[in-house]
Amino acid sequence: MSLEMSVLLLWLVLIQEGSTIRPAVTFTPDYKKIFTSEQITMTCDVGSTLAEGMDYIWYRDSKQVYNGKSYIIQEAETSDSGSYQCQSRPGEISDPARLDVSNDYVILQTPLYVYEGDDIYIRCHHYPGYQEEQTRFYKDNSVITDWSDTAEYYIRDVTKMTAGRYRCEKIVNYYLSSSQNEDEVSVMVEDLFTTPTISVTPQPVITTDKMTLTCQTSLPPSPRHNTQLRIAFYREGGIVQGFGVSDTYEVYNVQLEDSGKYSCEVGTTDGRVRKRSAERIIQIEELFSPPVLKISPQFIHEGDNMTLRCNTNLNEHRNKDLQYAFYRDGRKIQGFNSDNKYEVQFIQEEHSGNYSCEIDTKQQDKEEESDTSCTRSHKVYTAEYWLVLIQEGAAIRPAVTFTPDYKKIFTTEKITMTCDGGSTTGEGMDYIWYRDSEEVYNGKSYIIQKAETSQSGSYQCQTRPGEVSDPARLEVSNGAVILQTPLYVYEGDEIHLFTAPTISVTPQPVITTDKMALTCQTSLPPPPRHNTQLRIAFYREGGIVQGFGVSDTYEVYNVQMEDSGKYSSGGFCELFVSSKTLKCHIHEEKF
Template structure:
């Protein structure tokens, strides 16, 4: 089947009369004009959509029936009378449209397709000559301009014709007619008009005013030639030169929810499926109007002070044609949501705080969320109602018993100078003074326990703003250091002078302060308050040993401190004396030596001691450096209770030994006892020998 036939079948208009289908008449070969004596076959083509069944055909020429009941009609060696309009019909079907066959009596004929030529169609021209003539050197011209030089090919082909190629076409051939040997150049010409397949496309958009969020329909409007109504066209759409939808059979580009960025210069392009014809529309600028204007953050008052109410408004204007559209508003600070979507365009902070400062933005959207807009950011500064607090103390160096003034320093915003503030003070996290209008905490007589980390807190009367200061460590310095007992010498020996000192250090700034000192032993006063820090014992005795403490106070007794205890031991200068006698059994006439035994303290080994001896309370030898009392020949009357006494040369230490009874034994009695004992022993020995021998 020829190309022409294929196009005819694609562009077939199917007419129905009682359910019949209109056939189409085609030529083989497919030329609408032929030379006399040429053969041609006419075919009655029925579209393939008809049921496959045997058919009977009827043929007509110039609307009159002609012989033939087959699908094809053969014309052999056509003549001029065979020219005319041919139609065919099946039984029960519609009659076809007429197709004109032109039989010409000449030697050269420019043949073309029998149907109309549309842009995009292939065009084939044939320079045909009479079958009984010889011909050479065919040439083709358009509007008298040669378009194909001479050669052996008698056809000229344009694969994809355009409307600009409409014009007067001519072909020439050198012909030698059969009746003469002469060669002559003959020609034929025909005007070929290329019809428009479809009109130039035009962009159309309803509605005429598109508001963001609306569905926008952009249509690429064109009209196909009625005889080619079945041609498939493809459409593409562009915005500002960029493709927004590629080729598709739909002539419509839809934007379900148009946005401002969809505004632009739109064009569309139409082409055939085979892309043999392509046309682009003129541009049409489509403006997408705002449903509502870009939101803008507004905040009254212009200066927001902490504790005050802050109102942030998301300001926008609706399109007058859409005034009833419900909008939802959301607010953000530094990119974080502070209030989600709501119909109110205002975000309220009843009592603004410093942490409410930040970059605020708002977003507006439709209920359906098809349109959403974000405002530019605006930095909102929450100004302090009063400045950060600072602890200040007077004096800068506080010494115990001083009056200490702690001040909570702050400055009110000039626009809020009349605001009443309340102040509270804390030490180490515990309240030392509750809220009060005074910014000062006073300690009339500071003590060491008033030292600590001080903070203060300030709040408004309504408690909408509250601030706490950083901590300040306040040290209460001692007027004088805790007293410490010191003793001289470090080892006190009985009889020696003992000096006990209550050691303390006055603060350098208070060096002229008069202190009074008191001393205690085992909790009992040994010396009352006096300006001297020293307690002296000229001759210490063992009973002076004990736990010593001292107490220091100011003259006004506003500061008083007690030392830790110190145990002071009074060591013996020499040990208690002890009577010793040699020999241990003294017999009348023996020399008897009585010794007063004692040990000096090692640190006082050079101390001179004097010794005296008594018998039965009476002095038998007065004080002397010798610790020994000798009786060269003891008598019975020397028996008695002996004691000795030791003292230092200065008599500051004196000690008496315990008594020792010394018995002087009688010499005669001693001999009698000795003889008696000897006789008893001898008698016992004799008896033992006698009885032993007898047994």
Template sequence: MGNNTKMVEKLFTTPKIKVTPHPVIEGGNMTLTCGTSLHPHRHNTQLQVTFYREGRIVQGSGVSDIYGVYNVQLEDSGKYSCEVETTDRKVKKRSAEQVIQIEELVAHPTITVTNDVYEGDPMTLTCKTTLKPSTKPTEVQFAFCKDGRTVQGFTSSNKYEVQAAHLEDCGNYTCEVKTRETTRSYGVYIQVQELFTTPKIKVNPQPVFKKANMVLKCVTSLHPPRRNTQLWVTFFRQGRIVQGSGVRDIFEVHNVQLEDSGKYSCEMETTDGRVRKKSAEQVIKIEEPFSQPSIVVTSDVYEGDPMTLTCNTALSPYIKPTEVQFAFYRDGRTLQEFTSYNKYEVYSAFLEDSGYYTCEVRTSTATTTTSNRVYIQIQSRNANMGYTQQNIIRLTLSACVIIAAALLVFYHITWVKSMEAADTATVY
């Protein structure tokens, strides 16, 4: 028996996907070719080609064995395949799926900064990235953002520089790289270290009394690694300079007055002026150590009577009573030097003791405060006796008149009764 079996010849080979260029970079163009080979005796056979991505048609059946994608993006990555069939659809063959990964034009950018940035230091942020070596020369631009807000727009520089960093420069920084597309880095939090704390005003003594000495100190703390930093200090009262910039952190006021009260503050700055901080205003009220003294005296002092003057005042609760002394004056002349006794006593007053009296109060930390003048008149006893005698005479005369009037009434009544008795006797 003869062998009459014939081999079935392939009309065309199983297609294969070919992609150019390789690798495929985002923003570029990608070409997919569906390759197959016809049998030599069937070179006139017409074939139809369909392209697929992730199993879905991306280019319908046609004679073109090429599928092009322009300005490819990362999301164009996927599994691609193609299918070849005869026009009568009797023969159909599909290629194996080929994974095509679109690569970024530039590497994901990262942001770096100088370590341990202190207030006043220059700060430089660098946005680092790399272009794919297979790409053509491309213009790259960089931008920087802080807490989501742009601090430097797109330029060709990959650096963002701050001449003198401050605490408000702390924040979350990102950078963006723009070629055909824009790529953003991950956020990096940058902490600017405090060079010195915000200064505070300290007052001594507390409270401050009139005519005492007041010392204001501007206090701050330097960061340990920068203890040698030189700071200049300025003092203000009501917003105006009372002691200009200098290394001295103390402001002294001698013999303070009530008008020295006000809002005080101080400002510290580095010698190069890069870092400057001002304290909060502190209200300082100059207080009287005691209220305005007043003199109290026994009223109606007569010649020969004892007389006592008392110097009254209300002490501040911060003043100890033992620290208070009193003095007395008449017509500007000293009657009693400063003692802890607030009374001035005269055992037997005379007319010449009349005059304008004042008293003064002082403490060990404040000078004296003077009372208002009080005029004291010593009464004369002779004038007083004459006045009394006149009153006695007036009273005596008044009594005599009353008695005479009473006698007249009495005699009148007696006479009337006697007349009535005589008339009765005549009738009988």
């Protein structure tokens, strides 16, 4: 089998095994340039724990030259120059290490490896048998030490700035003659460890998860693979875990406020070399969306059945059981369980109040929790709804008004919508606005500064406590022309300003000597016409018996037979938009 085939088989072992530390070549003395006739020892360093029981092969310029852990050249020759590699068997092959053997008068010697944080000597060395005089050192063609008797230049705490072209000049004597000689080398500074990167698990990070940050870096092969490193973690520039041996930082039961820019820093124990990772933005996602409390039916009267639903959306990346609880006026009415609804049968006035729901991920009621070992609690979300039981003759139902009073406008135009609950009901109220049954705003007036077509819809407002208005339709157009009409039109339209009056009598039947009371009944629309001033008159057999006034009753004391007849009532209103009088009559009834 040829030597080339042997090398191939060894590389196949590398691919299949891949389990040992990659070796590195070291020189003793630690110079990568020497003179002819000098000795050098090359060692295959695989780490102290793996060195026993291994075979070693040495290569110069890819050709096998020796077997053994250390390769010693007793008296170097120029032919010994080359790129040396060693391989442990089984194991990997080292990176090349360049050795130069010179027979010049002067050489500039530098260490085989130069890493960040090292202390090194650069040596201006003369050929054995000659006598040295003074030496001068340069870096990048600038003098760094002038002529002196010192043949070494010391560099403490190497950094990347140390790299460059170094040169020395030296005067040497041989018998009675002297000469000035020089040599030049390039010094490259290797990374002691790579710039760290930070990673996070899981992906994505969702509230209540355990979040783990890992700081990743790597050391070079031997001889620096055992360098002790310390790692710290930062959030928004502030330290969250000080320097230590752990490469992870964990946050249990993570919450939204744990979002931010995270980074890590790696350093040597002496602090000479420190590197920080780039910042990583971590945005914690909600486990579930903020809840919305829905009630049905929308308008509740005494005796109705009511259902409250606490609605949310669970994050698509998690499958967890959610728990729901319900409250009225801050008091729990249904403890945490998996049912997101609360039902009340045959609702009564005492059921009115401020309802809310909470959502959590815990399996037990929060009030019954006994585990106090965790210093952080699960995030709890709350939604509220103010329920007012609707009773006959209760508060005035609000109405929506537009300013300007047009139910169709152009895009970019401004419109103000006001929730008119009547002058006596406006103080101390909260207002909620809905568009197509979806809540859009809180406040008495909802102002759209620059209308868009997407803001077209049926608007309703609700006073809290109070009722919900009838829908008021707004159309936002981007057409060339629109026909604008008021939101409400009463007199002269098919819509009556007030209902046709009816007449009633008490007592029933009416007996002579009784006090007979006739009542004229009608009703006005919600605001803005609810304050319209009405006048009422009463008639008997077509003749007026009580002229127009504010009273809706006509009374006859000590009634007699001759008071029998056909009675009716009539009403009119003083309209704010015209001076016309509207008379309303009813069918006559015989008493």
